[in-house]
Amino acid sequence: MVKNIAAHKSDLLPGTLEMLILKTLDRNDEPMHGYGIALYIKQISRDVLRVEEGSLYPALQRLAIKGLISGAWRDSETGRRARYYKLTAAGRKQLIEEVAGFEKVLEAILRVVQPA
Amino acid sequence: MKRIAELFRRIFHLRQRSEFGAGLAEEMQHHLALKTYENIREGMSEKEARYAAQREFGNVTLLNEDSRSEWNFRWVEHFLQDVRYGVRMLRKSPGFTAVAVLTLALGIGANTAIFSLVNGVLLRPLPFAQPGRLVAITDVFPQGAFVAMPSRLKSMDVGAYLDGAEFNLTGRGEASRLYGTSVSADFFSVLGARPAMGRVFVAGEDHPGQDNVVILSHELWQKEFGSDPNLIGQSVSLDGTDRQIVGVMPPDFQFPSQKTQLWVPLHLDPRNVGSYWGGGFMPIIGRLRDGVTLVQAHSELRAALPQFRVLFPWKMPDALWSGASVTSLQEKITGDVQTKLYVLLGAICLVLLIACANVANLLLSRGVTRQREMAVRAALGADRRRILQQLLTESGLLATCGAALGILFAINGLKWLKVILPADTPRLGSITIDWRVLAFTASVALSTGIISGLAPALYAAKTNLTESLTKGGQRSGSMGSSHRMRSALAVAEITFAFILVIGAGLLVKSLWELFRVNPGFQTESIITARVTPNSSFCAVPARCQNFYDELTDRVRATPGVNDAALVNVLPLDGRIDAFAADVEDHPRNPSDPAPVLFETLITPNYLHVMSIPLLRGRALAPADYAPDAVSVALVTASTAEKYWPKQNPIGKHVRRTFVKDWTTIVGVVGDVHEENLAERFPDFIDGAIYAPYGVHQASGRPRPKDLTLVLRVSNNHMNYAQTLQQIVAGLNPEAPVSEVETLRGVVTKSASEPRSTVLLFAVFAALALTLAAIGIYGVISYSVTQRRPEIGMRMALGAQWQDIVRMVVGHGARLALIGIAIGIAVAFALTRLMKSLLFGVSATDPITFIAVSVLLILVAVAACYIPARRAMRVDPMVALRHD
Numbered sequence: 001m002v003k004n005i006a007a008h009k010s011d012l013l014p015g016t017l018e019m020l021i022l023k024t025l026d027r028n029d030e031p032m033h034g035y036g037i038a039l040y041i042k043q044i045s046r047d048v049l050r051v052e053e054g055s056l057y058p059a060l061q062r063l064a065i066k067g068l069i070s071g072a073w074r075d076s077e078t079g080r081r082a083r084y085y086k087l088t089a090a091g092r093k094q095l096i097e098e099v100a101g102f103e104k105v106l107e108a109i110l111r112v113v114q115p116a
Numbered sequence: 117m118k119r120i121a122e123l124f125r126r127i128f129h130l131r132q133r134s135e136f137g138a139g140l141a142e143e144m145q146h147h148l149a150l151k152t153y154e155n156i157r158e159g160m161s162e163k164e165a166r167y168a169a170q171r172e173f174g175n176v177t178l179l180n181e182d183s184r185s186e187w188n189f190r191w192v193e194h195f196l197q198d199v200r201y202g203v204r205m206l207r208k209s210p211g212f213t214a215v216a217v218l219t220l221a222l223g224i225g226a227n228t229a230i231f232s233l234v235n236g237v238l239l240r241p242l243p244f245a246q247p248g249r250l251v252a253i254t255d256v257f258p259q260g261a262f263v264a265m266p267s268r269l270k271s272m273d274v275g276a277y278l279d280g281a282e283f284n285l286t287g288r289g290e291a292s293r294l295y296g297t298s299v300s301a302d303f304f305s306v307l308g309a310r311p312a313m314g315r316v317f318v319a320g321e322d323h324p325g326q327d328n329v330v331i332l333s334h335e336l337w338q339k340e341f342g343s344d345p346n347l348i349g350q351s352v353s354l355d356g357t358d359r360q361i362v363g364v365m366p367p368d369f370q371f372p373s374q375k376t377q378l379w380v381p382l383h384l385d386p387r388n389v390g391s392y393w394g395g396g397f398m399p400i401i402g403r404l405r406d407g408v409t410l411v412q413a414h415s416e417l418r419a420a421l422p423q424f425r426v427l428f429p430w431k432m433p434d435a436l437w438s439g440a441s442v443t444s445l446q447e448k449i450t451g452d453v454q455t456k457l458y459v460l461l462g463a464i465c466l467v468l469l470i471a472c473a474n475v476a477n478l479l480l481s482r483g484v485t486r487q488r489e490m491a492v493r494a495a496l497g498a499d500r501r502r503i504l505q506q507l508l509t510e511s512g513l514l515a516t517c518g519a520a521l522g523i524l525f526a527i528n529g530l531k532w533l534k535v536i537l538p539a540d541t542p543r544l545g546s547i548t549i550d551w552r553v554l555a556f557t558a559s560v561a562l563s564t565g566i567i568s569g570l571a572p573a574l575y576a577a578k579t580n581l582t583e584s585l586t587k588g589g590q591r592s593g594s595m596g597s598s599h600r601m602r603s604a605l606a607v608a609e610i611t612f613a614f615i616l617v618i619g620a621g622l623l624v625k626s627l628w629e630l631f632r633v634n635p636g637f638q639t640e641s642i643i644t645a646r647v648t649p650n651s652s653f654c655a656v657p658a659r660c661q662n663f664y665d666e667l668t669d670r671v672r673a674t675p676g677v678n679d680a681a682l683v684n685v686l687p688l689d690g691r692i693d694a695f696a697a698d699v700e701d702h703p704r705n706p707s708d709p710a711p712v713l714f715e716t717l718i719t720p721n722y723l724h725v726m727s728i729p730l731l732r733g734r735a736l737a738p739a740d741y742a743p744d745a746v747s748v749a750l751v752t753a754s755t756a757e758k759y760w761p762k763q764n765p766i767g768k769h770v771r772r773t774f775v776k777d778w779t780t781i782v783g784v785v786g787d788v789h790e791e792n793l794a795e796r797f798p799d800f801i802d803g804a805i806y807a808p809y810g811v812h813q814a815s816g817r818p819r820p821k822d823l824t825l826v827l828r829v830s831n832n833h834m835n836y837a838q839t840l841q842q843i844v845a846g847l848n849p850e851a852p853v854s855e856v857e858t859l860r861g862v863v864t865k866s867a868s869e870p871r872s873t874v875l876l877f878a879v880f881a882a883l884a885l886t887l888a889a890i891g892i893y894g895v896i897s898y899s900v901t902q903r904r905p906e907i908g909m910r911m912a913l914g915a916q917w918q919d920i921v922r923m924v925v926g927h928g929a930r931l932a933l934i935g936i937a938i939g940i941a942v943a944f945a946l947t948r949l950m951k952s953l954l955f956g957v958s959a960t961d962p963i964t965f966i967a968v969s970v971l972l973i974l975v976a977v978a979a980c981y982i983p984a985r986r987a988m989r990v991d992p993m994v995a996l997r998h999d
Contacts, residue, residue, distance in 0.1 A: 033147075035147045035150040035151065038147075054173055057144055057147075078146070078153070080146050081142060081146070082143060082146040083143050
């Protein structure tokens with residue numbers, strides 16, 4: 001039940017958030033904390049993609065469980081402690097696969113919506 | 117691999133859950149702090165900024181929870197929570213819990229006990245090395261054929277055994293009688309059995325001159341030899357012959373049966389043609405050689421059988437061994453009891469189903485009263501699956517407690533089972549509660565929990581929220597469907613109980629018919645005892661004869677004894693003495709089997725003591741016992757009818773095959789049941805004669821040394837064992853007296869197999885009937901409670917108490933009738949399966965079916981008695997005001 005509520009709040013296609021996180025970590029060489037990831041996605045997409053902040057952390061947990069990202073505690077710019085995530089080798093592989101799959105779907109959708 | 121890695125991560129996480137949880141909270145707090153900071157930078161006040169950040173983020177606790185559920189087994193947590201809650205609920209209503217647990221414990225316990233029987237006898241592998249490779253040949257073979265087997269059978273190693281070798285153990289205090297088995301030298305190595313002490317027999321020990329060795333059972337070693345650790349190598353006197361004790365077997369070695377106290381080697385002597393080719397025919401066991409299948413061994417045996425047949429020094433009938441085949445040893449040992457055990461298991465499963473239905477009924481009534489609780493839970497956000505899971509956990513808890521208690525019942529039940537089952541039940545000793553039984557019990561408990569809990573849980577989970585919360589709570593919701601379900605359960609209980617009681621009824625009637633059978637002799641006031649002098653003592657025939665003559669005289673002179681006689685084989689005691697015969701007027705083709713006649717050797721007063729009637733001709737006269745007398749005999753009525761129908765059998769002749777002189781028939785006597793109460797003889801016996809004990813030269817008859825004494829006494833209850841012991845010891849201290857028993861006892865014992873089945877079935881049926889009665893009582897009394905306003909209304913409108921009773925009892929009777937109608941249909945189909953257990957009764961015996969139907973209606977009506985009385989006492993005023 002509780003899980004469902006979280007899913008409803010997401011404006012993204014299911015599964016896209018995880019891909020975005022992986023891509024974000026891939027583009028940035030330095031490990032990032034959750035807030036940084038959310039901010040980055042928002043900025044890069046020119047405010048179009050707004051990461052539902054509540055669902056970000058469950059997604060990070062999921063990725064960590066699958067071994068696609070790894071997290072380590074570090075002091076942040078605020079002086080508080082935060083978990084900084086970075087991509088693992090398995091995560092990089094997964095990202096390539098997902099992007100390929102995503103591009104295929106996107107291409108298909110574009111072909112349908114574009115005027116002939 | 118990936119999955120395993122993930123599982124480990126999860127398990128690791130489950131352990132450190134709180135630490136990670138704290139980390140997660142910290143991480144989220146960090147996020148909020150940054151967000152708030154940014155908001156402030158954009159111009160909000162601090163309070164506003166924090167509030168906006170939180171709003172955007174959502175409920176931290178909830179998300180915390182959500183995020184964490186990625187990590188841990190949520191269902192484990194839920195399950196533990198349900199268990200805790202279930203325990204609390206069950207403890208809150210101890211009456212309900214006790215009844216439900218007890219009902220399930222009875223059902224599960226009885227199932228466990230019967231399953232451990234099935235497991236120990238049928239399922240558990242034999243306690244030998246590589247039991248799957250052990251086979252048996254389904255026929256019997258003489259020594260000569262067995263000796264020829266190894267050179268002709270390449271697919272297996274064979275061993276032979278002959279059960280029923282009895283010995284006098286003398287020289288160690290009072291002489292005693294031991295029961296043993298003669299085995300070939302390689303018998304133990306074929307089985308792959310190792311001794312607990314000493315060694316097993318070695319090659320050659322089954323040959324004359326090397327065979328004075330013996331191996332003891334563990335039980336005999338303890339009982340007679342005081343568990344002497346230095347026994348190996350010592351000598352012991354068996355039947356007047358010294359044998360060296362070479363080994364003691366472990367306690368679990370009980371082959372061919374737990375009766376076996378010792379093993380001696382066979383005496384394979386080709387010079388003694390009679391015993392080598394015509395003596396005791398033996399069952400053969402074998403161990404398949406590597407890579408050989410059962411089918412291959414079977415075809416090899418079938419091909420070799422004609423070669424064995426021509427080895428006989430005389431022509432054997434072509435039909436010899438026509439049915440011989442190779443089967444697994446386990447199947448051969450347990451084949452006879454399979455049907456019985458599976459029928460018992462089926463019956464006890466029905467009892468369990470009734471128990472389940474009863475508990476389901478209890479849960480349903482509770483479900484109705486708990487509707488409000490369920491509604492509240494649903495309102496608080498529990499979905500249907502969650503409620504179902506919780507209710508099933510509760511019934512599972514009941515079943516688990518029931519199983520725990522049931523195992524205690526089963527342990528005690530097994531002790532009782534072992535007492536009432538006949539001692540020669542195969543593998544009786546190996547019946548224990550082992551891991552298989554426990555696994556069985558666990559799965560039974562699990563399914564019991566689901567079966568009894570599912571219907572009530574589905575019903576409860578269906579609860580209509582608004583209705584339950586707004587209405588009175590206790591009695592609202594879809595009452596009709598609950599009532600239908602409860603009635604259906606009661607009907608099912610009656611159906612199952614009906615089937616069981618029918619089974620028990622048929623078996624009881626069979627037993628009754630069995631004991632109504634006239635065995636052909638008088639069973640009252642007769643004491644029997646086996647007297648067994650040593651072979652060496654009877655090697656001098658005159659000495660043996662004198663011993664028995666003197667014994668008869670002395671016993672007859674004992675106060676309380678009216679008459680006494682001796683016989684070689686007492687009816688119904690399990691022994692057989694028979695010979696292949698030529699019968700006058702029945703010339704025989706040498707390739708046909710010879711008739712086999714049962715031979716009873718008797719002393720002069722035997723027929724009189726046993727009250728076996730003489731129908732024609734004359735009885736045996738004292739002159740017939742003279743050493744130089746002409747050989748004469750009596751035949752039984754059915755034998756005379758079979759061989760000389762509508763002729764006078766007096767003056768006809770029979771003789772042993774290969775003996776020149778004929779024996780003349782001088783009289784006809786009544787038929788006697790020798791085998792058991794159902795069958796007069798085993799199927800290979802064609803007829804029976806009585807001949808005088810003592811004459812042996814002319815008839816070619818070997819003189820048996822072991823006889824049974826039968827005494828007609830005036831006081832049945834006196835203990836004759838000691839008196840007889842003293843008399844025999846006075847004449848021959850090396851001759852033990854064994855099997856002292858009343859003839860009535862011998863007859864009863866011969867039916868111990870069917871009796872045990874009947875007893876078990878009757879217990880099951882009684883259990884089923886009680887549970888079903890409780891079930892009906894539950895349904896009716898619940899419905900009376902529900903209908904109180906209605907009953908009050910009826911009374912207020914002028915209904916008499918008779919009307920009310922009729923209404924209540926009619927309800928119960930209606931349920932019973934439906935159950936019985938279904939039961940009759942099912943029982944008609946099922947009782948056929950137990951046909952082989954029945955005697956003198958058809959599987960669809962109308963009297964039994966009618967009687968059991970009436971019985972069940974009576975039980976149903978009786979179960980309605982208390983609710984009906986309660987209904988009668990309803991005070992219209994109170995009932996109407998109640999709502």
